Amino acid sequence: MIEQAEENGTLTPGKTIIEPTSGNTGIGLAMIGAVKGYEVEIVMSEAVSVERRQMIEAFGARTTLTDASQGTDGAIRKAHELCLSHPDKYFMPNQFSNEYNKLAHYETTANEIWEDTGGQVTHFVSALGTSGTIMGVGMGLKAKNPAIQIVEAHPVQGHYIQGLKNMQEAIVPEIYDPSQIDRRVMIESEDAFAMARKIVAQEGIFVGMSSGAAMMAALECIKDMEEGFVVVVFPDRGEKYLSMGLFQQPPVD
Numbered sequence: 001m002i003e004q005a006e007e008n009g010t011l012t013p014g015k016t017i018i019e020p021t022s023g024n025t026g027i028g029l030a031m032i033g034a035v036k037g038y039e040v041e042i043v044m045s046e047a048v049s050v051e052r053r054q055m056i057e058a059f060g061a062r063t064t065l066t067d068a069s070q071g072t073d074g075a076i077r078k079a080h081e082l083c084l085s086h087p088d089k090y091f092m093p094n095q096f097s098n099e100y101n102k103l104a105h106y107e108t109t110a111n112e113i114w115e116d117t118g119g120q121v122t123h124f125v126s127a128l129g130t131s132g133t134i135m136g137v138g139m140g141l142k143a144k145n146p147a148i149q150i151v152e153a154h155p156v157q158g159h160y161i162q163g164l165k166n167m168q169e170a171i172v173p174e175i176y177d178p179s180q181i182d183r184r185v186m187i188e189s190e191d192a193f194a195m196a197r198k199i200v201a202q203e204g205i206f207v208g209m210s211s212g213a214a215m216m217a218a219l220e221c222i223k224d225m226e227e228g229f230v231v232v233v234f235p236d237r238g239e240k241y242l243s244m245g246l247f248q249q250p251p252v253d
Helices: 002-008 024-036 050-058 068-085 099-116 132-144 189-203 209-222 238-244
Strands: 016-020 039-045 062-066 123-127 149-155 183-187 230-232
Touching (some): 016 068, 024 039, 039 068, 099 132, 123 132, 123 209, 132 149, 149 209, 209 230
Parallel strands (some): 123 230
């Protein structure tokens, strides 16, 4: 997204990159800003974990926090407000509507999955945030084999899985096309948290809560499968949730 903006002239030296995010994209943009010499301002809900803010600020970026009750939608509205007020100062990649978000996964992640599985993948499972991963990978894999099933881990309404969106209660990303999804699995917050802990304890992979959600959806898929090759994406790491008690075992009744 940044390289395309540089090529088409919408991002020029001296402009500040601003983006609303729940974490991952903000960390990535902060890192890119440090490498390329751009100032970066990340707008986030104050409900996000302190580790996310610390990682972003470690790269030299600024964080602007919005009301926790509004979630990521509040951050989106605030970032757009700042851009409208200072159009000469800011450039916003706008990951929620930027076609290059999903195109990056179409050209890279989808090909990696296809090659690593020798073309045997039958199901691709992803959690749902901006939808860039599931849209891009879905298009890329179906271009190679239309029979591949694209499965969405969709959080229930009122969930508190950071980074994920329930499309009935949140601002829907413009790049999201539900017609490209073959199956939707609804995920409860506590189930995602428990699965994240299970992955860490049993597989030794230090994942976060949205990875737990994706794995829950993958396990639901295989219940009625006799055979297949399921690929699930783990989009977050566990260290971003240490201050939130995600890995503390719940009390036994």
